[in-house]
Amino acid sequence: MTKKLTIITIILLVFLLGGCSDDAEKPSDKTGDAKATTAQSKETTSPSGQPETKGTTPPETTVQNKSGGSVAFEIPEYEGQPSVEINGNVPQFDDSIKTTESFEEYEPLDKQGRCTTAIANLSTDTQPAPSETRGDISAVHPSGWMSGQGWERCHLIGWQLSGENDNPRNLVTGSHYMNVDGMLPYENEINWYISDTGNHVLYEVTPIFEGKESVCKGVHMQAESVEDDGSGISFNVFCFNVSPGREIDYKTGAVTVVDEEVVSRNAFERGYVLNTNTMRFHYPSCSSVADMAEHNKETVTTSREELIKQGYSPCGNCEP
Numbered sequence: 619m620t621k622k623l624t625i626i627t628i629i630l631l632v633f634l635l636g637g638c639s640d641d642a643e644k645p646s647d648k649t650g651d652a653k654a655t656t657a658q659s660k661e662t663t664s665p666s667g668q669p670e671t672k673g674t675t676p677p678e679t680t681v682q683n684k685s686g687g688s689v690a691f692e693i694p695e696y697e698g699q700p701s702v703e704i705n706g707n708v709p710q711f712d713d714s715i716k717t718t719e720s721f722e723e724y725e726p727l728d729k730q731g732r733c734t735t736a737i738a739n740l741s742t743d744t745q746p747a748p749s750e751t752r753g754d755i756s757a758v759h760p761s762g763w764m765s766g767q768g769w770e771r772c773h774l775i776g777w778q779l780s781g782e783n784d785n786p787r788n789l790v791t792g793s794h795y796m797n798v799d800g801m802l803p804y805e806n807e808i809n810w811y812i813s814d815t816g817n818h819v820l821y822e823v824t825p826i827f828e829g830k831e832s833v834c835k836g837v838h839m840q841a842e843s844v845e846d847d848g849s850g851i852s853f854n855v856f857c858f859n860v861s862p863g864r865e866i867d868y869k870t871g872a873v874t875v876v877d878e879e880v881v882s883r884n885a886f887e888r889g890y891v892l893n894t895n896t897m898r899f900h901y902p903s904c905s906s907v908a909d910m911a912e913h914n915k916e917t918v919t920t921s922r923e924e925l926i927k928q929g930y931s932p933c934g935n936c937e938p
């Protein structure tokens with residue numbers, strides 16, 4: 619029995635040290651022998667600005683990445699902000715990859731079919747051509763995907779940065795809150811910077827799963843502009859995969875409304891776009907909205923639940 623466990627541990631270590639993302643996370647207390655990464659782990663176990671342990675030990679996950687080895691990642695506690703800084707907001711990329719060569723890498727899914735990590739050196743080379751339009755991604759069912767729960771397919775590396783559309787290695791099950799309030803401001807910042815300067819930006823996005831859960835607790839995102847050594851773009855953050863007013867079962871992907879008032883307030887702030895002809899409702903950001911005939915289009919702040927009562931059904935593309 620003990621022998622068997624040792625063999626399993628050795629196999630895991632081979633994967634870890636070999637940089638293979640087959641098993642992208644495991645409890646940090648088992649990684650004591652991953653000497654190569656010890657120094658960096660120390661720097662990142664206590665993200666600055668984060669509350670220290672509150673009685674219980676917070677879950678820790680070991681993240682393998684191309685940016686400089688594996689780091690023990692402590693999932694921060696959600697305290698009302700869509701994202702928090704990690705490592706004092708200082709990105710940790712190995713000097714060896716700070717070049718002006720554009721690349722994009724989407725690491726393989728792990729054994730449970732979960733996304734591992736996406737890393738790129740973004741530039742005008744990786745951005746979609748102005749003539750390109752975002753395609754349909756509804757065929758991809760990321761781990762933990764459950765329809766009718768309000769989930770969105772969140773790109774690890776956004777389409778506007780990579781032109782990467784329906785790559786399953788680049789799409790996770792995420793809340794609208796994580797996608798739009800958490801990730802989008804950072805993606806926009808990079809996009810504008812590249813368009814303005816023509817420079818490169820190293821960018822790495824890693825979904826953080828706890829144990830065997832199929833929905834990630836959030837995504838770790840870090841970026842650094844290359845030509846100006848980070849004076850243009852430099853951040854290291856964690857965006858929470860939460861949905862205010864709703865409770866998420868991260869094992870199954872089921873979402874339950876626990877505070878109708880908070881949910882309604884959020885819907886009110888965002889609104890939905892109705893197609894009064896097809897009787898579907900969309901997020902304003904859905905690509906179908908642009909194609910909709912004006913006389914069928916109506917923007918409302920009615921709650922999701924109320925729209926369904928009125929006979930509307932959620933769009934299969936944006937899944938509001």
Ligand SMILES: [Zn+2]
Pocket residue numbers: 899900901904905906907933934935936937
């Ligand atoms: Zn839609």
